[in-house]
Amino acid sequence: MGALFSLGVVIALVLVALVGVKGAHLQPLFGVVIPYLAVITFFIGLIYRVVKWGKTPVPFHIPTTCGQQKSLPWIKYSKLESPATGKEVFFRMALEVLFFRSLFRNLKMQRSGERVVYGSAKWLWLGGILFHYSFFIVLIRHLRLFTNPVPSFVHLIESFDGFLQIGLPKLMMTGVILLAAVTYLFLRRIYIPSVRYISLPADYFPLFLIMAIATTGILMRYFIRVDVVKVKELTMGLARLSPTVPDGIGTIFYIHIFLVSTLFAYFPFSKLVHLGGVFLSPTRNLANNSRMVRHVNPWNYPVKVHTYEEYEEEFREKMVSVGIPVEKPLETKEPEEATEEESEGKE
Amino acid sequence: MYDGGKIITGIIIFLLFATFPFYYNIGKAHVKPDPKLDTPVIKQLKEKKCVESKAYMRANHMQLLDKWRNQALREANRTYRNEEGKLFEISLQNTCMRCHSNKQKFCDECHNYAEVKPYCWDCHFVKEAKEGGAAK
Numbered sequence: 001m002g003a004l005f006s007l008g009v010v011i012a013l014v015l016v017a018l019v020g021v022k023g024a025h026l027q028p029l030f031g032v033v034i035p036y037l038a039v040i041t042f043f044i045g046l047i048y049r050v051v052k053w054g055k056t057p058v059p060f061h062i063p064t065t066c067g068q069q070k071s072l073p074w075i076k077y078s079k080l081e082s083p084a085t086g087k088e089v090f091f092r093m094a095l096e097v098l099f100f101r102s103l104f105r106n107l108k109m110q111r112s113g114e115r116v117v118y119g120s121a122k123w124l125w126l127g128g129i130l131f132h133y134s135f136f137i138v139l140i141r142h143l144r145l146f147t148n149p150v151p152s153f154v155h156l157i158e159s160f161d162g163f164l165q166i167g168l169p170k171l172m173m174t175g176v177i178l179l180a181a182v183t184y185l186f187l188r189r190i191y192i193p194s195v196r197y198i199s200l201p202a203d204y205f206p207l208f209l210i211m212a213i214a215t216t217g218i219l220m221r222y223f224i225r226v227d228v229v230k231v232k233e234l235t236m237g238l239a240r241l242s243p244t245v246p247d248g249i250g251t252i253f254y255i256h257i258f259l260v261s262t263l264f265a266y267f268p269f270s271k272l273v274h275l276g277g278v279f280l281s282p283t284r285n286l287a288n289n290s291r292m293v294r295h296v297n298p299w300n301y302p303v304k305v306h307t308y309e310e311y312e313e314e315f316r317e318k319m320v321s322v323g324i325p326v327e328k329p330l331e332t333k334e335p336e337e338a339t340e341e342e343s344e345g346k347e
Numbered sequence: 348m349y350d351g352g353k354i355i356t357g358i359i360i361f362l363l364f365a366t367f368p369f370y371y372n373i374g375k376a377h378v379k380p381d382p383k384l385d386t387p388v389i390k391q392l393k394e395k396k397c398v399e400s401k402a403y404m405r406a407n408h409m410q411l412l413d414k415w416r417n418q419a420l421r422e423a424n425r426t427y428r429n430e431e432g433k434l435f436e437i438s439l440q441n442t443c444m445r446c447h448s449n450k451q452k453f454c455d456e457c458h459n460y461a462e463v464k465p466y467c468w469d470c471h472f473v474k475e476a477k478e479g480g481a482a483k
Contacts, residue, residue, distance in 0.1 A: 050357075055349070057349060147367075148375065148460065155462060155464070169463075225407045226406055229461055239372050276361075280354070
């Protein structure tokens with residue numbers, strides 16, 4: 001049901017752009033106003049979310065580790081699995097962010113006859129990393145529409161991406177990989193019963209949305225061609241903050257840009273904000289140094305304590321008088337007198 | 348904010364990357380491409396029309412050229428029938444470039460703007476233009 005609902009929403013979005021541009025001729029709205037609003041929402045929303053996380057106290061020191069902790073100097077410790085310093089945390093985070101290391105260690109519990117075995121499960125990692133990197137490269141390739149002159153690194157990436165030289169315009173591998181990976185991630189949700197059980201519309205919607213974005217992009221590049229020069233005039237207008245809407249750009253372009261705007265606007269308020277959240281995961285970004293540094297819960301209110309020293313100070317005379325041992329004796333003379341009195345008493 | 352210094356540094360680095368197109372273009376002149384159609388051959392034409400409509404050519408010329416390349420070189424069929432039924436010889440050099448002899452002021456104008464580097468010229472050579480565009 002969640003999947004159908006999300007699919008319905010994405011189809012509705014496509015229809016909104018289709019009717020808005022083809023029927024109502026609202027090109028300036030879909031080509032300029034909505035993209036600007038979406039990008040502003042994206043930046044403000046993302047910063048708001050990150051700052052809000054930054055203001056949230058971490059009550060406990062909770063790095064998740066799976067290696068020997070740093071303790072005595074002659075015990076070798078695992079710098080990446082149990083980082084003790086900021087530098088080691090940096091490397092651990094870099095591996096996490098760039099290579100999805102913890103997902104790479106994903107395991108699957110299986111039965112092997114009578115025994116339970118944990119087999120490796122790398123497909124999710126593979127699908128995830130292909131999806132993220134191809135999306136990233138697709139994003140960078142789009143800089144050719146937003147910069148003039150185009151920086152050389154964009155062309156370099158593009159020439160690698162299209163080096164198979166299939167067809168004209170050259171087939172970009174990342175576009176195909178992106179669509180394949182996002183389809184895999186969707187099918188995985190549908191086919192694995194336990195994953196389907198925990199999947200919500202908020203899980204399906206971004207998948208369908210990205211699928212639709214990739215599909216419209218691929219259609220526009222290879223099948224329903226639009227005039228790229230006019231498209232670049234529009235996108236350059238957006239980047240230079242002097243928007244223009246040239247006539248004669250195909251409707252598919254407006255559908256594409258409307259879906260992308262939806263993605264930008266939706267981004268900060270959904271699971272997609274893990275773009276920023278991954279850096280603020282306390283189980284990853286804390287050093288496992290609880291033996292060296294005391295972590296104080298930031299929301300601890302000042303507790304009124306009465307230490308033993310203060311207690312003894314208050315009751316020392318009474319303690320001494322009933323014979324309770326004290327750490328600090330009474331004033332130097334008094335104990336002597338007391339012993340004399342005691343001896344006198346005995347006599 | 349806890350670890351505010353690190354978090355704000357992170358946000359600033361992110362914004363520097365993410366807003367790249369907004370500041371990269373500042374101070375750079377935005378010259379829209381202006382492909383020229385003023386070659387001597389075009390000037391002499393009575394009906395100034397390419398093999399297909401202008402809108403189709405602007406959006407799809409590369410697909411047409413790809414089709415032409417395959418048809419001419421792989422199927423040895425050098426005749427193209429356009430939408431109107433008119434016949435053309437399939438040849439980049441003798442058909443396309445006969446009219447559009449000004450590569451620099453026609454092809455390159457938009458290709459440079461849209462950062463397209465076609466590999467036509469890996470095999471084909473650019474004829475010396477008589478007027479307008481110069482040879483590469």
